[in-house]
Amino acid sequence: MGNEYRIALAGNPNTGKSTLFNALTGLRQHTGNWAGKTVTLAEGSVPFKDKTFHLIDLPGTYSLFSNSTDEEVARNYIVFEKPDVTLVVLDATSLERNFNLALQVLEMTKNVVICINLIDVAEQQGIYINERLLTNRLGVPVIKISARNKKGFSMLLDTIDRIVTGKIECDPVQMKYPDEIEEKINIIEPKVRELVGNHISSRWVSLRLLDGDETLLNEITKRLVPEVV
Known part of the structure; x- marks a missing residue:
């Protein structure tokens, strides 16, 4: 698509994923039903530098194990539609619970950005998150933002830009099982x-x-x- 790229947004319910989507896309958005499903997907666009990022707001889910229609739709989009980048939105005040979904996405696809939202709320609660350490351990960029206050947006968009242009090479950590x-x-x-x-x-x-x-x-x-x- 030339300078147009698809960016999927995944995350647990109530992580601020849709707030981020709305803040980034503004009035440049529309909704439509997933083919053959009753699930509605919101889509919008973000102009950045000489590119257009098409954002797809996937249903909020706690996992991608296809236990529900929402999980199936989110999983199938990431796996079969192959977005250029998958943005996983986490709640900074509840990282342990949220990381379950993030680690699943890291097993499914390569170009991932972990987006830690509500960082302002976390700081008020005395929570400090070392995004550089997480980046090194996960093998993909970790960005701290506040979707409500539009904090960290320029770094987030620049990181997406550097991934789609090949300046950042993602190497997701591989989970080891028994x-x-x-x-x-x-x-x-x-x-x-x-x-x-x-x-x-x-x-x-x-x-x-x-x-x-x-x-x-x-x-x-x-x-x-x-x-x-």
């Missing part, structure tokens, strides 16, 4: 890779199959198998 699970992943991942190729993470698909995620298998069969075969 030996028994890792052994099973090693057994089935080569077969999964034959099926999905480079379209999606074969390790992540292997994990989901070990967990018995039939909805993902159905989506892969519907979306990828005819193309791969």
Whole structure:
């Protein structure tokens, strides 16, 4: 799309994700139903430098395990629609709970920005967050913002810009599981890779199959198998 890029916003409910979306896009937004679903997605655009970032506000979810329509829609967009960058919005006052979703996204896709919102509220509560340490440990940029006060927006947009232009190379941390699970992943991942190729993470698909995620298998069969075969 030339200088146009798609940016997906993911996050738990009540993290300020939609506040961030509204503050960035202003009046440049619209809504539409996801194909075949009752879930409404908001989309908007942000001009930045010589580019246009198209933001997609995914449904707020606590996980991406396809236990609900919202989770399925959010998961499928990240995995199959392949946004140029996925922005995961976390609540600075509740990081431990929020990181569950963030770590799931890091397993699914490469170009991720962890956006820690409500940083002003956290500071009032005496919470200090070392974003540089988190960046080093997670392998992706971590940016602190206040969506309500529009604090940190320029750094956030500049970071997205540097990712889409290749100036920042994301290298998400790979979660390590107990030996028994890792052994099973090693057994089935080569077969999964034959099926999905480079379209999606074969390790992540292997994990989901070990967990018995039939909805993902159905989506892969519907979306990828005819193309791969």
